[in-house]
Amino acid sequence: MVTESPGMTTYDTALLDRAETLRSDAVLMEEYARRLRATAATLGGCRAAPEWSRPTLERQAAACVTAADQLRTAAEALDTHARPGD
16 A cells, blocks of 8 residues: 655655756756856867857856756755645
């Protein structure tokens, strides 16, 4: 016989699963930021690279870091909402 923990519902479990997905997405966004910065650094030493490429890649990397922070904040909010109160 399968039972649920007191106070936890299927909806709560779904929210907790979604929160975990958001945390995984945050890790991906940080990896994208790392890759963008590595590309910017590589292009910084390449004379053929357009002037705009490095600052554009740096801005995109910063946006990825911001997105990662926001994803973690959203995950934390879902966790708080989904868990039973004390």
